[in-house]
Amino acid sequence: MAQEVSLREAYGKTLVELGRGNPDIVVLDADLSRSTMTRFFASEFPERFFDCGIAEQNMVGIAAGLAASGKIPFASTFAVFAPGRCFDQMRMSIAQPGLNVKLVATHGGISVGQDGTSHQSIEDLALACSLPGITVIVPADAVETAQVIRAVATSYGPFYIRLCRPKSPLVYNEGYRFNLGKAVTMRQGTSATIIAIGIMVAAALEAANNLKREGINCRVLNMPTLKPIDEAAIIKAANETGAIVTAEDHLEHGGLGSAVARVVARHKPIPMEFIAINDTYAKSGTPAELLKRHGLTAKDIEQAVRSVIKRK
Amino acid sequence: MPLPESINLPITSVDKLKAEVFSSLSVTEMKMIAKRLRRHIISTIGKAGSGHPGGSLSAVEIVTALYFRILRHKPQDPQWSDRDRFILSKGHAAPLLYATLAECGYFPVDELPTLRQLDSRLQGHTDRTVTPGVEMSAGALGQGLSFAIGIALAGRLNSQNYRVYVLLGDGECDEGQVWEGAMSAAHFKLDNLVAIVDNNRQQIDGWNRDVMNLDPFNKKWQAFGWHVTEVDGHDLTQLTQAFNRAKLIKKQPTVIIAHTIKGKGVSFMENNPDFHGKAPTATEVEIALKELK
Numbered sequence: 001m002a003q004e005v006s007l008r009e010a011y012g013k014t015l016v017e018l019g020r021g022n023p024d025i026v027v028l029d030a031d032l033s034r035s036t037m038t039r040f041f042a043s044e045f046p047e048r049f050f051d052c053g054i055a056e057q058n059m060v061g062i063a064a065g066l067a068a069s070g071k072i073p074f075a076s077t078f079a080v081f082a083p084g085r086c087f088d089q090m091r092m093s094i095a096q097p098g099l100n101v102k103l104v105a106t107h108g109g110i111s112v113g114q115d116g117t118s119h120q121s122i123e124d125l126a127l128a129c130s131l132p133g134i135t136v137i138v139p140a141d142a143v144e145t146a147q148v149i150r151a152v153a154t155s156y157g158p159f160y161i162r163l164c165r166p167k168s169p170l171v172y173n174e175g176y177r178f179n180l181g182k183a184v185t186m187r188q189g190t191s192a193t194i195i196a197i198g199i200m201v202a203a204a205l206e207a208a209n210n211l212k213r214e215g216i217n218c219r220v221l222n223m224p225t226l227k228p229i230d231e232a233a234i235i236k237a238a239n240e241t242g243a244i245v246t247a248e249d250h251l252e253h254g255g256l257g258s259a260v261a262r263v264v265a266r267h268k269p270i271p272m273e274f275i276a277i278n279d280t281y282a283k284s285g286t287p288a289e290l291l292k293r294h295g296l297t298a299k300d301i302e303q304a305v306r307s308v309i310k311r312k
Numbered sequence: 313m314p315l316p317e318s319i320n321l322p323i324t325s326v327d328k329l330k331a332e333v334f335s336s337l338s339v340t341e342m343k344m345i346a347k348r349l350r351r352h353i354i355s356t357i358g359k360a361g362s363g364h365p366g367g368s369l370s371a372v373e374i375v376t377a378l379y380f381r382i383l384r385h386k387p388q389d390p391q392w393s394d395r396d397r398f399i400l401s402k403g404h405a406a407p408l409l410y411a412t413l414a415e416c417g418y419f420p421v422d423e424l425p426t427l428r429q430l431d432s433r434l435q436g437h438t439d440r441t442v443t444p445g446v447e448m449s450a451g452a453l454g455q456g457l458s459f460a461i462g463i464a465l466a467g468r469l470n471s472q473n474y475r476v477y478v479l480l481g482d483g484e485c486d487e488g489q490v491w492e493g494a495m496s497a498a499h500f501k502l503d504n505l506v507a508i509v510d511n512n513r514q515q516i517d518g519w520n521r522d523v524m525n526l527d528p529f530n531k532k533w534q535a536f537g538w539h540v541t542e543v544d545g546h547d548l549t550q551l552t553q554a555f556n557r558a559k560l561i562k563k564q565p566t567v568i569i570a571h572t573i574k575g576k577g578v579s580f581m582e583n584n585p586d587f588h589g590k591a592p593t594a595t596e597v598e599i600a601l602k603e604l605k
């Protein structure tokens with residue numbers, strides 16, 4: 001098993017590094033800086049850190065005003081609260097005017113675990129992707145998180161970046177370079193393609209390894225930029241492997257699976273299976289228990305690959 | 313509908329205005345401007361066939377005092393980074409802001425009759441991506457104060473001495489986000505920020521006190537840590553004095569509660585909630601313009 005590292009910590013430390021290099025970087029939080037890890041930035045640059053208290057809508061609006069005045073704001077809270085609680089603020093204060101706000105939400109998905117339904121964000125990607133003009137990114141591990149945070153700091157426009165709560169296995173080494181808008185081929189293969197995001201990338205790689213023993217050679221794509229999605233990589237996978245399984249810690253509606261299916265339906269209809277949460281709320285449990293209960297494990301991906309191949 | 317030129321501003325004032333960084337018209341000149349703005353509001357909403365006359369008319373003097381006396385701005389350079397900012401949080405008063413910006417020279421007055429038409433730069437509610445001089449895309453009430461706070465914080469971080477003015481509706485203050493903003497502006501000690509409440513005491517469903525009571529309004533702002541002043545929102549002298557006095561308040565944001573009349577200046581629109589979001593008919597436009605001679 002690869003080393004497990006915190007994405008949130010990678011985020012917090014990268015912010016500090018960016019702050020040292022660029023005085024226009026400012027950071028906002030809503031009384032969660034110890035969880036989102038923006039506190040690293042807060043302690044080094046107190047004058048450029050704004051704790052807005054437990055008032056997420058106000059935080060999103062303030063971030064928009066800072067961006068409209070030339071600052072590069074990173075605003076953080078839990079994904080259930082932004083976009084969840086701040087959808088209209090994201091829509092009118094950030095997305096419509098196309099302002100340079102980087103909303104970095106942590107605690108995405110059911111891998112949040114014991115805190116239960118209120119804290120498990122399973123709709124955030126659907127909400128964020130529904131907003132015209134916002135770029136949506138889901139890093140797969142700590143290495144990719146650091147890369148993504150650096151990339152968005154120098155890329156003008158509104159971004160939504162979703163991080164998970166638990167430490168996650170590294171799927172990249174330090175030499176990895178994130179390429180905005182591009183899928184990453186994690187593993188070549190011709191039997192089927194598994195397209196995954198976030199914590200499901202590690203599970204997809206594990207599934208591909210196990211399937212190899214059965215003679216099934218899966219291609220694995222990580223799709224860190226969920227919107228705009230890398231259509232070329234999906235079309236190529238559809239042409240060359242003839243079957244696709246998507247995997248995400250999010251509702252089946254409006255997330256990765258929906259986005260991939262739209263491309264497939266338009267350009268190269270082939271059989272697909274979807275590993276995602278099926279129109280329900282999760283409850284308390286350990287992350288591993290919940291992922292198992294909701295069918296988000298390597299074993300579930302393997303089963304989906306076997307059945308999608310039969311439909312080729 | 314081209315505007316009858318019966319109320320012409322002395323040409324010297326217009327020239328002065330367009331040439332200078334900021335203008336300083338006399339109260340008499342501002343009164344003439346206010347009347348012109350009211351005429352624009354009536355004609356443009358009348359022509360569009362929809363829009364919000366009531367809350368546009370109530371804020372005419374507030375916006376006139378700001379743009380023609382208080383704000384440092386350059387209509388020929390809307391992105392000038394040291395400009396004072398005016399944020400219209402109650403975005404449905406867009407016809408008033410458009411008329412004002414046009415009279416200042418941000419875009420031609422001839423463009424005003426395109427209000428709400430397909431491909432017009434003058435959208436039904438303000439849109440900062442298309443209209444020169446518009447700072448915020450508004451229309452979803454409750455968001456403007458937060459946006460203004462962000463701009464005020466940036467000014468302080470950059471050691472720029474611009475000031476930020478944000479106009480709220482009183483009904484808009486039902487929104488929780490307004491009070492989140494109020495709390496944080498005082499917490500951040502933003503003395504470069506002034507909120508003005510167009511306190512016409514009405515919202516869509518009727519009088520504030522019947523729909524959702526805001527009283528004691530003054531005390532609420534005070535309790536949130538703001539310096540509070542109350543003025544007659546149709547008195548240009550009181551307004552300019554209040555704006556100038558606010559510059560002297562330190563370590564605290566100022567709110568100016570401007571007592572106004574919804575639909576002010578048109579007899580059948582005054583205090584009439586029917587004209588919150590309804591356009592006047594052609595006949596009503598005619599009567600209104602006669603009253604605004």
Ligand SMILES: Cc1ncc(C[n+]2csc(CCOP(=O)(O)OP(=O)(O)O)c2C)c(N)n1
Pocket residue numbers: 366367368370402404451452453454480481482483484485510512514515516574588
């Ligand atoms: C968030 C939100 N809710 C509802 C509306 C619909 N709306 C438009 S104007 C208005 C009443 C506003 O009242 P007030 O702020 O007092 O404005 P004024 O009376 O000055 O026009 C409402 C409810 C809106 N634009 N935004």
